[in-house]
Amino acid sequence: MQFIPLKCVRIIFSIFTFPYFYLIFLLILLYKATKLLFFKFIYQFFIFLKIKKNFSQFNSKFPMENFCLENLRGKEAWLKEKLPLNVYSDETSKLFDSALRQLISWFECEQIGGLLGTIEKMNKSEPDFCNF
Structure with missing residues (x-):
């Protein structure tokens, strides 16, 4: 040892x-x-x-932009998915879908005006929907 x-x-x-x-x-x-x-x-x-x-x-x-613009979900499509939106216009629901797609994919669709432009258009079309 x-x-x-x-x-x-x-x-x-x-x-x-x-x-x-x-x-x-x-x-x-x-x-x-x-x-x-x-x-x-x-x-x-x-x-x-x-x-x-x-x-x-x-x-x-x-191009994602063309696919995105052709396949935006309107008010009825959201309802079919069992996700009813509290909106009056179909345009607002399509703009909301566009904003979601841009957030999820981290890609700004310039044909719509990017994420900020989409939210501004959504706010103009229905001011009560975008209260933030």
Whole structure:
């Protein structure tokens, strides 16, 4: 059986009882964690660029704006989905559907005027619907 010399035990114990040891240890851990997070961020950024490139190619072939405008749900369509809207005009329900699609897809439909334009048109067509 091999014994650890008492001098080594004292040195190890003095390192752990050193007042700034834990601070230095935490700083080293923080440095390593941020370094890992930085590389993870770079990796995800390049994946995002790859997805964005593929998405823009997809968009040029099948523009979402045309699909969005042709398939907006009116008041009756919302009712068929068992989601009745408290609106009077069909235009307001279509604009609401457009705003939802733009929020969910993170894509602004410029033919309608973007998300802000859609909400402004919705507010003009029925002011009581957009009380926010």
